[in-house]
Amino acid sequence: MARIVQKYGGTSVGDIERIKRVAERIKGTRDEGNELVVVVSARSGVTNELLARARAIHEHPSERELDMLLATGEQETIALTAIALHAVGVDAVSYTGGQAGIFTDAAHTKAKIKTINARPIESDLLVGKVVIVAGFQGINEDGQITTLGRGGSDLTAIALAAAVKADKCEIYTDVDGVYTADPRVVKDARKLNEISYDEMLELASSGSKVMQSRSVEFAKKYDVVFEVRSSFNHNPGTIVKEEVAYMEQVVVRGVAVDKDQAKVIVSNIPDKPGSAGRVFRALADAGIIVDMIVQNIGRNGIANLTFTVPQGDSHRAQQVLDPVFKELGGGEVAIHSQIAKLSVVGVGMKTHSGVAATLFETLAARSINIELISTSEIKISVVIEASRADDAARAAHAAFGLDKL
Amino acid sequence: MARIVQKYGGTSVGDIERIKRVAERIKGTRDEGNELVVVVSARSGVTNELLARARAIHEHPSERELDMLLATGEQETIALTAIALHAVGVDAVSYTGGQAGIFTDAAHTKAKIKTINARPIESDLLVGKVVIVAGFQGINEDGQITTLGRGGSDLTAIALAAAVKADKCEIYTDVDGVYTADPRVVKDARKLNEISYDEMLELASSGSKVMQSRSVEFAKKYDVVFEVRSSFNHNPGTIVKEEVAYMEQVVVRGVAVDKDQAKVIVSNIPDKPGSAGRVFRALADAGIIVDMIVQNIGRNGIANLTFTVPQGDSHRAQQVLDPVFKELGGGEVAIHSQIAKLSVVGVGMKTHSGVAATLFETLAARSINIELISTSEIKISVVIEASRADDAARAAHAAFGLDKL
Numbered sequence: 001m002a003r004i005v006q007k008y009g010g011t012s013v014g015d016i017e018r019i020k021r022v023a024e025r026i027k028g029t030r031d032e033g034n035e036l037v038v039v040v041s042a043r044s045g046v047t048n049e050l051l052a053r054a055r056a057i058h059e060h061p062s063e064r065e066l067d068m069l070l071a072t073g074e075q076e077t078i079a080l081t082a083i084a085l086h087a088v089g090v091d092a093v094s095y096t097g098g099q100a101g102i103f104t105d106a107a108h109t110k111a112k113i114k115t116i117n118a119r120p121i122e123s124d125l126l127v128g129k130v131v132i133v134a135g136f137q138g139i140n141e142d143g144q145i146t147t148l149g150r151g152g153s154d155l156t157a158i159a160l161a162a163a164v165k166a167d168k169c170e171i172y173t174d175v176d177g178v179y180t181a182d183p184r185v186v187k188d189a190r191k192l193n194e195i196s197y198d199e200m201l202e203l204a205s206s207g208s209k210v211m212q213s214r215s216v217e218f219a220k221k222y223d224v225v226f227e228v229r230s231s232f233n234h235n236p237g238t239i240v241k242e243e244v245a246y247m248e249q250v251v252v253r254g255v256a257v258d259k260d261q262a263k264v265i266v267s268n269i270p271d272k273p274g275s276a277g278r279v280f281r282a283l284a285d286a287g288i289i290v291d292m293i294v295q296n297i298g299r300n301g302i303a304n305l306t307f308t309v310p311q312g313d314s315h316r317a318q319q320v321l322d323p324v325f326k327e328l329g330g331g332e333v334a335i336h337s338q339i340a341k342l343s344v345v346g347v348g349m350k351t352h353s354g355v356a357a358t359l360f361e362t363l364a365a366r367s368i369n370i371e372l373i374s375t376s377e378i379k380i381s382v383v384i385e386a387s388r389a390d391d392a393a394r395a396a397h398a399a400f401g402l403d404k405l
Numbered sequence: 406m407a408r409i410v411q412k413y414g415g416t417s418v419g420d421i422e423r424i425k426r427v428a429e430r431i432k433g434t435r436d437e438g439n440e441l442v443v444v445v446s447a448r449s450g451v452t453n454e455l456l457a458r459a460r461a462i463h464e465h466p467s468e469r470e471l472d473m474l475l476a477t478g479e480q481e482t483i484a485l486t487a488i489a490l491h492a493v494g495v496d497a498v499s500y501t502g503g504q505a506g507i508f509t510d511a512a513h514t515k516a517k518i519k520t521i522n523a524r525p526i527e528s529d530l531l532v533g534k535v536v537i538v539a540g541f542q543g544i545n546e547d548g549q550i551t552t553l554g555r556g557g558s559d560l561t562a563i564a565l566a567a568a569v570k571a572d573k574c575e576i577y578t579d580v581d582g583v584y585t586a587d588p589r590v591v592k593d594a595r596k597l598n599e600i601s602y603d604e605m606l607e608l609a610s611s612g613s614k615v616m617q618s619r620s621v622e623f624a625k626k627y628d629v630v631f632e633v634r635s636s637f638n639h640n641p642g643t644i645v646k647e648e649v650a651y652m653e654q655v656v657v658r659g660v661a662v663d664k665d666q667a668k669v670i671v672s673n674i675p676d677k678p679g680s681a682g683r684v685f686r687a688l689a690d691a692g693i694i695v696d697m698i699v700q701n702i703g704r705n706g707i708a709n710l711t712f713t714v715p716q717g718d719s720h721r722a723q724q725v726l727d728p729v730f731k732e733l734g735g736g737e738v739a740i741h742s743q744i745a746k747l748s749v750v751g752v753g754m755k756t757h758s759g760v761a762a763t764l765f766e767t768l769a770a771r772s773i774n775i776e777l778i779s780t781s782e783i784k785i786s787v788v789i790e791a792s793r794a795d796d797a798a799r800a801a802h803a804a805f806g807l808d809k810l
Contacts, residue, residue, distance in 0.1 A: 057421060
């Protein structure tokens with residue numbers, strides 16, 4: 001008998017038929033004698049519908065009221081999932097985030113989990129009930145409903161796994177696991193059997209959409225081993241865990257492409273001390289996340305700054321920088337949206353040299369121009385022309401032998 | 406400055422545009438300097454949609470999980486209403502039933518309010534906020550979400566009005582108030598300016614759909630004066646309150662027709678002591694509400710029982726009685742669905758005689774046959790053929806001068 005936390009995303013519980021299938025799957029795990037806590041998201045589309053209603057009333061709805069509103073999405077799913085379990089003869093009970101003892105700070109729409117009081121869940125597990133918990137939500141100290149922001153349901157599952165000391169945490173989604181590259185782009189992409197937290201984090205920040213970084217960070221911090229797998233079949237997925245020695249034998253674990261970036265070129269700002277600081281402070285104050293920064297000084301003492309931002313923020317970046325240029329006495333912005341960030345990730349890079357050289361040679365052999373480069377201990381990212389991104393991903397995937405592992 | 410509780414039903418908050426209109430109306434009351442607690446229902450149709458989803462999964466969904474599910478309907482409306490108030494510059498905050506301190510017993514789907522802790526609401530009123538409360542729901546002592554059953558949102562409003570010692574309680578609905586008869590049937594029906602609790606109760610149990618009896622009973626018990634009025638115009642509605650002397654000057658206050666009844670004739674049961682008791686005990690155990698009972702003993706010592714039940718229960722009544730007949734050694738059931746109950750109601754009847762005579766003469770003059778009669782201190786009900794009900798209502802309305810008040 002094991003204690004298992006399972007999480008089913010919005011697509012997995014997207015309609016009545018899918019909820020019934022999830023119930024059958026839960027019953028299967030239960031019938032093997034396991035204790036089960038199940039975290040579910042809102043049905044896919046519901047959260048966006050609710051948001052649209054709120055925004056039809058007010059351009060900037062109150063974040064407290066948004067949380068009140070959005071929390072109904074998961075509350076509907078937990079009730080329907082519990083009812084579906086009853087229909088197949090499984091004793092089950094649903095919990096809102098607050099009832100599950102998930103206490104957060106007061107930062108509505110992006111709350112952080114502070115503590116979990118798992119006692120109510122533990123009592124129900126002890127009497128043999130399957131406990132269904134609403135993902136994405138909690139309450140703060142004042143009893144106000146809060147939501148955890150993007151990727152919140154994964155976080156709920158991983159935090160609950162830590163709180164109830166689960167033997168396993170399974171994140172069910174609509175993909176089979178973590179791949180060496182996006183299988184829609186790279187035909188030979190293979191599913192990884194396992195991956196380290198750090199690699200998963202670098203992939204998450206490099207455009208792989210499987211999971212948000214914060215859930216992986218939480219799992220790493222509390223040492224929660226979890227498996228990403230599909231709710232639509234019974235194939236084993238990818239296990240995410242602390243890195244172990246043999247993982248380093250594989251130099252590159254995966255290739256990720258992020259097309260959702262724009263390159264911002266700031267030129268002709270006077271090269272005074274603090275100019276760059278003013279630029280990035282203004283962007284940070286506007287909540288714009290800047291990646292991959294390069295600065296170079298021209299002959300005439302005029303600095304150029306190049307960096308990437310999420311494409312949706314590029315227009316706002318321009319607006320934010322205009323007053324800064326006035327203040328500094330010069331500067332202009334050019335934005336290139338037709339770019340992509342290609343990253344290769346692997347803990348093995350720490351002990352192997354030549355990864356960067358192989359990547360650059362591979363791209364050069366295909367006449368793909370590298371516009372920006374950034375590296376971490378276990379990742380190399382390059383910015384290239386968007387139209388060449390898929391081609392580059394396939395070439396890099398082959399160059400590092402990812403099709404053959 | 407007054408402290409006012411307003412309740413808006415599902416039709417009044419049926420879509421985004423209507424929620425915005427409700428917000429404007431609330432703002433109007435707020436701008437007059439009043440303190441405001443607003444109770445809202447789920448958008449019309451939402452509760453039925455949710456029920457349909459649950460029943461598509463399980464024929465008899467768990468009542469605890471139904472409450473978890475249905476409570477989302479009002480939770481959505483409170484958030485949207487608060488957001489709509491913010492959009493028109495009114496400081497407002499939404500509360501679920503539990504957050505509003507509405508504690509109930511543990512009878513899921515038909516919970517009774519036990520106590521209300523109004524302190525959180527009072528604090529928000531003191532700092533000038535409009536408090537929006539989810540109708541129809543509360544929590545029990547274990548923190549489980551409960552719902553109050555049919556008419557629950559009205560009950561929430563009246564109970565809150567008692568708890569916060571409101572000066573006024575306004576029940577907004579899609580009709581202008583309480584009428585002397587159903588205006589769709591009786592053209593001359595007039596809106597009543599006021600009515601006593603007891604008259605309202607008798608009308609509610611006589612097929613008038615304006616409000617459920619339990620809310621009126623609660624208001625009577627805690628002496629909450631409330632007004633039933635339309636959210637679609639600014640006409641004054643009907644004030645429901647304790648009867649005062651001058652109310653008795655009006656003998657008949659209104660005429661109600663209930664077509665949702667069936668007549669059950671139980672014949673040929675042996676006339677032993679306790680036979681009738683066994684029949685009604687069996688119906689009561691099955692939760693079937695019996696109205697208007699008549700018993701007569703035939704010459705041969707065989708008893709006939711005639712009574713009415715809600716039409717939806719008539720088939721089940723038959724099933725429940727079959728084993729009773731076996732036990733008693735005889736009996737059979739006939740069901741007539743094509744009947745209607747016509748009631749005339751008025752506190753003035755207590756001090757005026759001749760009401761029954763006038764009613765019977767009026768119906769006789771139109772050759773409408775009376776099948777059953779029952780009376781209370783302030784009501785006379787007769788069962789007649791369904792096809793004659795509208796005609797009878799018009800005749801009674803005129804006979805008691807209700808078109809002229």
